[in-house]
Amino acid sequence: MPYEHSNRLSRREFLLRLAGGTVVCLTAEEIWSLASWAQTGERTSDPEFITRVSRPQDLESPPQWLTSWLTPNNRFFVRSHFGPPSPSSLKDWQLHVEGDVKQRLTLSFSDLKTFEAVTLHAVVQCSGNGRAFFRPKVPGAQWEKGAVGNAKWTGVRLGDVLKRAGLGSKAKHVQLLGADRPVLPTVPLFIRSIPIEKAMHPTTLLAHEMNGEPLPMLHGAPLRLIVPGWAGDSCVKWLTHLTVQEEEADGFYMQTAYRIPMIPVQPGATIHSSQMIPVTEMPVKSIIARPLEGAKVLGGTVQVEGVAFTGEGEIVRVQISMDEGKQWHDADLGEERAPYAWRLWRYVWKGTKPGIYTILSRATDSRGHTQPMVTPWNPGGFLWNAVDRIRINVTG
Amino acid sequence: MFRPSQPMVRSLLTIVCLIGIGIRLTSALGESVVVAGGVGEIPTTERQALGLLHARCEVCHSADLIIQQRLDREKWIAIVNKMVHWGAQVSPSEQEVLLNYLTTHYHLDAPPEQRSAKGTSPGSALRGTASYPTGESRRGKALFAAHCVACHGVDAVGMMGPKLAANPILLENERFWETVLDGRGAMPPWREALSPQEIADVLAWLKTLE
Numbered sequence: 001m002p003y004e005h006s007n008r009l010s011r012r013e014f015l016l017r018l019a020g021g022t023v024v025c026l027t028a029e030e031i032w033s034l035a036s037w038a039q040t041g042e043r044t045s046d047p048e049f050i051t052r053v054s055r056p057q058d059l060e061s062p063p064q065w066l067t068s069w070l071t072p073n074n075r076f077f078v079r080s081h082f083g084p085p086s087p088s089s090l091k092d093w094q095l096h097v098e099g100d101v102k103q104r105l106t107l108s109f110s111d112l113k114t115f116e117a118v119t120l121h122a123v124v125q126c127s128g129n130g131r132a133f134f135r136p137k138v139p140g141a142q143w144e145k146g147a148v149g150n151a152k153w154t155g156v157r158l159g160d161v162l163k164r165a166g167l168g169s170k171a172k173h174v175q176l177l178g179a180d181r182p183v184l185p186t187v188p189l190f191i192r193s194i195p196i197e198k199a200m201h202p203t204t205l206l207a208h209e210m211n212g213e214p215l216p217m218l219h220g221a222p223l224r225l226i227v228p229g230w231a232g233d234s235c236v237k238w239l240t241h242l243t244v245q246e247e248e249a250d251g252f253y254m255q256t257a258y259r260i261p262m263i264p265v266q267p268g269a270t271i272h273s274s275q276m277i278p279v280t281e282m283p284v285k286s287i288i289a290r291p292l293e294g295a296k297v298l299g300g301t302v303q304v305e306g307v308a309f310t311g312e313g314e315i316v317r318v319q320i321s322m323d324e325g326k327q328w329h330d331a332d333l334g335e336e337r338a339p340y341a342w343r344l345w346r347y348v349w350k351g352t353k354p355g356i357y358t359i360l361s362r363a364t365d366s367r368g369h370t371q372p373m374v375t376p377w378n379p380g381g382f383l384w385n386a387v388d389r390i391r392i393n394v395t396g
Numbered sequence: 397m398f399r400p401s402q403p404m405v406r407s408l409l410t411i412v413c414l415i416g417i418g419i420r421l422t423s424a425l426g427e428s429v430v431v432a433g434g435v436g437e438i439p440t441t442e443r444q445a446l447g448l449l450h451a452r453c454e455v456c457h458s459a460d461l462i463i464q465q466r467l468d469r470e471k472w473i474a475i476v477n478k479m480v481h482w483g484a485q486v487s488p489s490e491q492e493v494l495l496n497y498l499t500t501h502y503h504l505d506a507p508p509e510q511r512s513a514k515g516t517s518p519g520s521a522l523r524g525t526a527s528y529p530t531g532e533s534r535r536g537k538a539l540f541a542a543h544c545v546a547c548h549g550v551d552a553v554g555m556m557g558p559k560l561a562a563n564p565i566l567l568e569n570e571r572f573w574e575t576v577l578d579g580r581g582a583m584p585p586w587r588e589a590l591s592p593q594e595i596a597d598v599l600a601w602l603k604t605l606e
Binding site: 051052053054055056136137139141142182183184185186187188 | 455456457458460461464465466467471475482483504556582
């Protein structure tokens, strides 16, 4: 593997130290680099986040936050495998472009800014958002609804950077690596890749601003990838290395994790690895933000609202049902819209009588894709997009 | 103007801390465990498993990732194998202890994770009294090697966790016991995994280090 766990212990050294014998004083840098849970010192995350994992931090937005067109940075869900890298490892940050290119590039942050600036809106959603709803249950962070946000991203096109380097004849994939490192050197690095067509797509962005602010550390400062329409596992944070190559990235996080069956499978089934393909595009999805699950709501007029988004194309319709899908009623779509962004929606349910109700929401996109009643089971619990549902108690 | 007195602030803080501890205990374990002044009522294998979770699993990730899972034995075996493959220091016999614990508490039909605080006020029998057990450093050395070395390093010189050799906290009984029993930051709570006597043994050994 060409990337070193710099300032880290080899497995052997680590074991030796565990086993005892030698007294070794680590340098402050070593201690800091091992202490990936030290996080960033940024203490601005909203305290109302749902903590799925406290170290490394995985934070989910509660559903009621999914009512704004742009998700504020301090309310945007947080997910990574190892937590942010140490600040010192980013001190002399550079972006390396290598592999099958005509000319290797080493770009500083100011070099990057010489490329044409691009701003776009895009949903970023963890591919495991909704994993908690799969039955039988599958391992992994048990995200429910809120591992998703919509932001305005500013950066430069990945394609422009690759064009400057010049693609070689075997350029089929671009491998992505960030500066984050696991606690133990024996844990595989988070190495991902995207196909060259997606890398050269004009909306695939090396982003350094989020909602008009410098990218926060928890969201990948100084540079992360944004792949509009694709799930978050491709949107690698703290980027340092782009490698152009013929093959998909090797290693656990590309070849084992973040893969789904290419054919429908029985729930709970074991699937051969040759039948699994990488998670890429997000399927059409709507989420009910309000009322909350189990809420007591005063009868008369009940307002139901939320967000809807899809991978390619745009949301053309969101429908609400109060009778388990027998009748569907069109919700009003919000005015703010952009390719790859989400669309707010709202349905005003008038003449509501007291009782317990299940409310369903269902989105349809411009390709005619509609949310299913149940998402086909997959062993990683990825890409949940079933019709959303809440139960509420309407009181008199 | 109303100004809270120092003791009042302190007792308010204590109440807040105790509430916090109650939440932590139940949320870290997903169930309420009755702890009457120590670990007397927890079976030995459970204590051993909790010790392994703290010392071998929580080196890399917090316990909440574990206790939110609801999996059958086959899946738990696959996960433990993956972690061992990735460097978790768990021997085959320890794996068995861990697996039994995980499949007993976090199987497919286990109740959903408790997010609310309940259970007894833990450790109150110890906190605030001067009657900590007297430790024996010989036993403490072995306990440290089994439970603490992964984070605090050989001879407690510090690694992911802080250096403990000659650390002033060793002389501050209240703060030391609170940190060990209830955890702090990345430090897991050891209340159910180690007995007060065992903690005192570790403390005694730490005090022998330069």
